[in-house]
Amino acid sequence: MFPFLKKEFLHILRDRRTLMILFGMPVAQVLLFGFVLNNEIKDAPIAVLDPAGDYASVTLTNKLVASGYFHIETRLGDAGAIEPEFRKGRIRMALVFPPDFGRALAHEGYATVQLIGDAGDPNTANALINYAQAIIADYQTAYNQGTGAPVGITASTRMQYNPEQKAVFNFVPGVMTMILMLIAAMMTSITLAREKELGTMEVLLVSPLRPIQILLGKTIPYLLLSMLNAVIVVLLGIFVFGMPMRGSVALLAAECFLYMFVSLALGIFISTRAKDQMTAMFFSALGLLMPTMLLSGFIFPRESMPWVLQKIGMAIPATWFNPIIKGIMIKGVGLEALATQTMVLGGMAVFLLALSLKNFKDRL
Amino acid sequence: MSPIIARDLTKTFGAFTAVDRLNLEVRQGEIFGFLGANGAGKTTALRMLTGLLKPSAGTAEVAGIDVSRHPNRVKQRIGYMSQKFSLYEDLTVRENIRLYGGIYGLKPAEIRVKTEQVLRELELTDLQNALARALPLGWKQKLAFSTAMLHDPAIVFLDEPTSGVDPLARRQFWELIYAAAGRGVTLMVTTHYMEEAEYCARVSIMADGRIAALDTPARLKARFGVGTMDEIFRAIRNA
Amino acid sequence: MISLNGLSKSYAGVSALQDVHLEAYSGEIFGILGPDGAGKTTLFRILATLLLPDSGSGRIDGLDLVRDYRAIRRRIGYMPGKFSLYQDLTVGENLEFFARVFGVTVAERYDWIKDIYAQLAPFRARRAGALSGGMKQKLALSCALIHQPKILLLDEPGTGVDPVSRQEFWDVLLRLKATGMTILVSTPNMDEAAKCDRIALLQRGRILALAAPDALTTAYPLPLYAVRAEDMYPLIRDLRGFGPTARCYAFGAYAHLALQTPTPESAIRHFLESKGHRQVEVFPIPATIEDTFIHLMEQSA
Numbered sequence: 001m002f003p004f005l006k007k008e009f010l011h012i013l014r015d016r017r018t019l020m021i022l023f024g025m026p027v028a029q030v031l032l033f034g035f036v037l038n039n040e041i042k043d044a045p046i047a048v049l050d051p052a053g054d055y056a057s058v059t060l061t062n063k064l065v066a067s068g069y070f071h072i073e074t075r076l077g078d079a080g081a082i083e084p085e086f087r088k089g090r091i092r093m094a095l096v097f098p099p100d101f102g103r104a105l106a107h108e109g110y111a112t113v114q115l116i117g118d119a120g121d122p123n124t125a126n127a128l129i130n131y132a133q134a135i136i137a138d139y140q141t142a143y144n145q146g147t148g149a150p151v152g153i154t155a156s157t158r159m160q161y162n163p164e165q166k167a168v169f170n171f172v173p174g175v176m177t178m179i180l181m182l183i184a185a186m187m188t189s190i191t192l193a194r195e196k197e198l199g200t201m202e203v204l205l206v207s208p209l210r211p212i213q214i215l216l217g218k219t220i221p222y223l224l225l226s227m228l229n230a231v232i233v234v235l236l237g238i239f240v241f242g243m244p245m246r247g248s249v250a251l252l253a254a255e256c257f258l259y260m261f262v263s264l265a266l267g268i269f270i271s272t273r274a275k276d277q278m279t280a281m282f283f284s285a286l287g288l289l290m291p292t293m294l295l296s297g298f299i300f301p302r303e304s305m306p307w308v309l310q311k312i313g314m315a316i317p318a319t320w321f322n323p324i325i326k327g328i329m330i331k332g333v334g335l336e337a338l339a340t341q342t343m344v345l346g347g348m349a350v351f352l353l354a355l356s357l358k359n360f361k362d363r364l
Numbered sequence: 365m366s367p368i369i370a371r372d373l374t375k376t377f378g379a380f381t382a383v384d385r386l387n388l389e390v391r392q393g394e395i396f397g398f399l400g401a402n403g404a405g406k407t408t409a410l411r412m413l414t415g416l417l418k419p420s421a422g423t424a425e426v427a428g429i430d431v432s433r434h435p436n437r438v439k440q441r442i443g444y445m446s447q448k449f450s451l452y453e454d455l456t457v458r459e460n461i462r463l464y465g466g467i468y469g470l471k472p473a474e475i476r477v478k479t480e481q482v483l484r485e486l487e488l489t490d491l492q493n494a495l496a497r498a499l500p501l502g503w504k505q506k507l508a509f510s511t512a513m514l515h516d517p518a519i520v521f522l523d524e525p526t527s528g529v530d531p532l533a534r535r536q537f538w539e540l541i542y543a544a545a546g547r548g549v550t551l552m553v554t555t556h557y558m559e560e561a562e563y564c565a566r567v568s569i570m571a572d573g574r575i576a577a578l579d580t581p582a583r584l585k586a587r588f589g590v591g592t593m594d595e596i597f598r599a600i601r602n603a
Numbered sequence: 604m605i606s607l608n609g610l611s612k613s614y615a616g617v618s619a620l621q622d623v624h625l626e627a628y629s630g631e632i633f634g635i636l637g638p639d640g641a642g643k644t645t646l647f648r649i650l651a652t653l654l655l656p657d658s659g660s661g662r663i664d665g666l667d668l669v670r671d672y673r674a675i676r677r678r679i680g681y682m683p684g685k686f687s688l689y690q691d692l693t694v695g696e697n698l699e700f701f702a703r704v705f706g707v708t709v710a711e712r713y714d715w716i717k718d719i720y721a722q723l724a725p726f727r728a729r730r731a732g733a734l735s736g737g738m739k740q741k742l743a744l745s746c747a748l749i750h751q752p753k754i755l756l757l758d759e760p761g762t763g764v765d766p767v768s769r770q771e772f773w774d775v776l777l778r779l780k781a782t783g784m785t786i787l788v789s790t791p792n793m794d795e796a797a798k799c800d801r802i803a804l805l806q807r808g809r810i811l812a813l814a815a816p817d818a819l820t821t822a823y824p825l826p827l828y829a830v831r832a833e834d835m836y837p838l839i840r841d842l843r844g845f846g847p848t849a850r851c852y853a854f855g856a857y858a859h860l861a862l863q864t865p866t867p868e869s870a871i872r873h874f875l876e877s878k879g880h881r882q883v884e885v886f887p888i889p890a891t892i893e894d895t896f897i898h899l900m901e902q903s904a
Binding site for chain 1 (some may be wrong): 648651652653654655672673676677679681683685686687688689690701704705706746
């Protein structure tokens with residue numbers, strides 16, 4: 001028994017990959033999770049609609065701003081101006097006072113403030129609303145000190161684009177993004193590696209096929225299959241989970257296509273570097289699954305991550321596609337609002353393909 | 365009693381019979397050649413005799429132990445060297461020897477003595493700290509053989525030990541086998557080098573799961589009226 | 604047609620090929636003979652332009668091995684040591700694929716591969732993975748030939764193949780040679796090597812000798828005898844103690860005894876009988892390729 005134990009230790013210590021998993025991964029995970037799980041949000045842009053602008057409403061607004069969680073992006077003139085601000089993605093929350101907030105508090109002893117969150121980003125919206133509610137409760141307590149009759153301030157909340165507050169808006173788009181990417185990337189990541197492992201790569205290389213032909217030949221079938229996948233996933237999202245489809249179908253299809261292409265290019269890139277299928281799968285899981293889950297804003301809001309992680313998150317395609325899919329399906333926006341994200345994805349696609357080509361060794 | 369006895373040893377995989385009522389007896393101190401084309405059933409039979417595979421029918425007795433019923437008891441008494449794998453590639457030569465010593469239950473003092481002995485006999489002292497994977501194939505095989513013999517088993521099974529090895533190392537390997545036989549060890553060897561069949565006291569040739577011929581090389585050649593083992597092989601195959 | 608100069612290659616500090624010089628003429632069958640680990644596959648991969656040598660140079664059909672690799676790839680047919688076709692495609696699909704990749708169609712080039720393909724034809728719809736060893740080799744050969752290469756590189760084509768298929772394979776090679784193709788074959792098998800026009804003996808990355816098989820065996824410098832007695836092992840041991848012995852090894856039923864100086868048979872016989880050996884046989888024999896290989900190995904050690 002004992003010599004066998006010793007042998008196992010020797011094997012493990014001499015295998016770099018195992019060491020990486022044993023030590024590297026837990027450390028990385030603890031660090032990542034530690035930072036990412038910090039749910040605090042800072043400096044979220046909000047719009048304020050305050051018709052009366054009286055002492056109470058202004059004080060409350062200032063208190064909210066002073067907390068550091070919010071900053072006033074714009075002051076609105078009427079309720080109709082709220083939705084366009086959400087649409088443009090300029091605000092995360094709208095704070096709406098009734099016209100007689102101060103007077104209602106003083107004379108009737110209660111008033112209602114409305115907090116409207118952006119269901120396009122449900123996690124953030126919930127967090128912001130919770131902060132706001134806490135601050136308002138605080139304000140209420142402070143207000144009530146030193147007065148005879150306590151007043152009550154109610155915060156009524158509403159989710160723009162998701163008035164029924166359906167939970168699915170929270171995670172179905174994120175899941176869709178992840179699934180589409182994972183399948184596309186993982187499938188292609190093993191394809192080149194498999195040829196290398198089986199030995200068929202040798203014979204392919206010696207043939208007149210040029211690297212770009214081999215690469216495209218590998219990508220295109222998966223692209224078509226992934227589009228099919230995308231259709232299925234979207235349909236499931238709509239019909240089984242009740243996701244709305246408020247935007248243009250054509251735009252969604254086009255953006256999905258672009259996103260698939262980026263994912264495939266990512267997979268191919270991994271494939272050009274991996275020696276065999278196991279390595280390819282390993283790097284897909286490590287290099288794609290984990291960062292996408294943690295850093296793309298799918299589960300944990302990006303705003304609450306340290307600057308470093310936010311920046312790293314920008315390199316992940318899912319980070320850019322999430323707002324696109326939510327924007328189109330939940331908010332019904334058009335290309336103008338998503339121009340930045342689309343261009344970034346386009347750039348990534350070209351970059352990854354070029355990189356894969358460059359990395360493709362036409363020798364063993 | 366004979367060290368290796370197979371009686372009507374049979375193995376079926378579903379509808380396919382890999383080994384069909386094998387009967388043989390290997391004598392003490394004999395070098396027995398177990399020949400046959402790929403797919404004839406050699407490896408399956410060997411696995412049953414070493415306790416790695418449970419027979420579908422029949423018995424295998426090695427060192428007096430019924431192998432199918434007590435496969436673990438037999439392991440202390442036999443050495444086994446398989447062609448594909450016998451050494452741990454990422455351990456050094458020395459570590460491999462020590463490992464096997466430990467596995468076979470040798471005491472630390474014995475292991476030390478044996479290690480020096482093996483290193484000296486195989487002339488590997490200079491390479492004792494080299495990783496096994498860095499050794500040329502011929503040396504690996506010789507080392508593998510020595511580790512299989514560390515616990516001085518009375519019976520050794522060798523599965524294609526010289527495949528692909530260079531002609532010099534191959535002969536040196538056989539001299540190790542001869543030396544072991546000289547010490548009274550019983551060895552059962554499979555090989556597809558026909559000339560190596562000549563080094564055996566007796567050989568059996570398997571075809572389609574059965575033994576097609578079993579005798580000394582000389583008598584087999586006489587019976588088939590040919591001059592080389594190769595021709596016997598061909599004759600059997602064409603029969 | 605093929606020339607290699609001072610080619611060397613190492614992996615991770617282990618030397619696979621050292622200073623290899625080689626020349627193969629147009630239209631000949633050139634064999635590379637060596638055991639596992641000698642460097643055959645590395646050599647073939649360099650020839651197929653799949654690996655870059657660490658040092659040295661080479662030319663194939665006048666083209667530089669490193670610079671003109673794309674042009675070389677069009678002129679060679681390559682069959683790697685491990686079966687390297689698509690196991691989950693059928694025979695027909697594999698062939699079709701390679702034909703298309705090389706810009707030809709199976710129909711166009713059918714005549715060329717007719718001989719081998721005829722044997723494969725009944726299995727046209729079977730998946731490559733389900734073929735026997737011999738059939739797989741024939742398929743791989745067909746795919747390597749489909750574009751009519753000038754040079755054929757076959758890495759251990761006989762390994763893992765039953766002797767009958769191996770013989771058929773060689774018949775095909777001879778027919779191809781007759782069309783003017785240059786063929787390089789690697790093998791660990793001495794008998795196969797004997798069928799080549801010229802061979803190079805490769806051991807541990809070095810070329811020990813290069814010549815026609817006959818020339819090699821005739822060049823064996825020492826007197827060689829076949830010796831036999833009742834027990835092989837004591838025989839060899841005793842012969843190694845015999846004065847004039849250069850080396851003595853078992854070769855099947857007989858031991859091969861190489862002497863440093865010419866010695867009469869009677870002296871050998873007398874020596875053995877004095878050691879108690881019975882039924883002694885001694886007679887001179889011509890060297891085989893294996894004898895030559897062992898001789899050269901011991902010389903280079």
